[in-house]
Amino acid sequence: MMSYDKRSGKIWYNNDLVEWAEAKIHVLNHGLHYASCVFEGERVYEKSIFKLEEHTSRLFYSAKRMGMTIPYTEKEINDACNKIILVQNVENGYVRPTVWRGSEMMAISAQQTKIHVAIATWEWGSYFDPKLKVEGIRLNISNWRKPPPNTIPWDTKASGLYMINTLSKHEAEQQGYADSLMLDHEGNVAEATGANVFFKDKNGEIHTPIPDCFLDGITRRTVIEIAKSKGIKINERKIKPEELRDFVGCFLTGSAAEVTPVSCIVDNQFKVCETIIDLNKSYQTLVRKK
Template sequence: MLMPDDAKKGSLWVNGKILPWEDATTHLIIHGLHYASCVFEGERAYNKKIFKSQQHTNRLFNSAKILGMKIPFAPVDIENAKTALMEKNNLTDAYIRAFAWRGGEEMGISAPATSINVAVGAWYWPAYFPKELRDNGISLGTSQWRKPAANTAPTQSKAAGLYMLGTMAKHAANEAGFHDALMLDYRGYVAESSGANLFIIKDGILKTPIPDCFLNGITRQTILEIAKDKNIPIEEKIILPNELYDADEVFLTGTAAEITAVGQIDEQHYTVGDVTKLLRSTYETLVRS
């Protein structure tokens, strides 16, 4: 669950003002809701400090720019909003959701005169998957839904519309008894899970798909930096499904998922190996440092 019930006791930052949860509302007839003109960020704070906060803010602005939306605040305003909200909601470890969307001044596919609205939410949220699952590895089922090409959808934007696919893929995987979905791309190459990047380890080499039609996650980039520091050989490459089934270790990375071991993909089982454990413990130390 992404949002515990007690989050609703907190406040949100909306277009420059901090408002109680129940007052942070919007009209039903807005472009963002009907035409998916909405972008968002998912961030985590550890010990009162948001991990890579500036990078997340930069990505929010870039996601909006890709969708032709000009956020009417400066990046520093969003940085300050996140900090102020953490304080207001009295949070130490938190999940932060910053987002921007088109309002309802115009409805229709073309709506350039709509206002661009921005809000930030922040609440306590311990882990995406329960600890025992993260330790023993989650299961992934391959989805029938594929990641679209970069000229079919704005794949480098964290755009709400793209998550329609992730939700359908994850629902189908859950119904089939898996914890999450593995998504291939439009070419049949391995891409990522419904909401996190994917790594495999084979013969001591860390391998991960080239993010040319899905997000190059901030956690993914952090893991590549950690691996480089530890002299673990890295290959960013095309990964076909058969290479995945032959892997020694598999794990996911994402702000929400953090470093989550994968114990099963379809019928193939994996043990949680030493490289996954080393990268995970280094990441856990880094985010709290």
């Protein structure tokens, strides 16, 4: 894989198109040292960004929750996202808008820092190995737990929240798994490291954790709408780890992960059932609809 700092083309950076290699920040950057940074992850399908407006609205919400005022309108960011995928000629890929505090202050307090915005995009295929997506990926259960909701801005896509996700993902990969299931502060099932999780029971109903201490994903909401349109009952509720053995199917959802079947979570085995295959087909049809 080519290093992301050595790619070619342009990046939208504070309302300018700059050379990819020149899109730099200073090492004494507040976003780097204190995680004052929010971002989005968006999929491009056939040169169109899926649910761009929803992603941009969430970006602005995340920034506001982090005390940052984005110096552009939502329309300007939408236009910039569409512009950069045209400039980069991305047909099926990924878009990463990022907002962060600059280098004017180097302390916990950052009242006078400038707010920067950059948008990068690149061609990108499956987040997981395509073969594994057919067979179902394997998950372990992380030793790290999602913090209580009164300790973090849990409903944002803020960079600092992903520290334990990275630790969990690395641990899973070192153990031979593709990803990790994370529990919440009460020991309930929460999410994977970068995707929401769903389970299918023996009666054909779908169960998914209530997003009360982790992000309610845009893809999560989309798949719930698709399932309901097919008459599938959705149960949003607290799920205990010991319930995993009672489910017959499992899958993840996310802008990067899309709809990804899960074959096992540690010793709990799942089938890539027809329901999951059908939901994935419907999702793929939706995202490519002009």
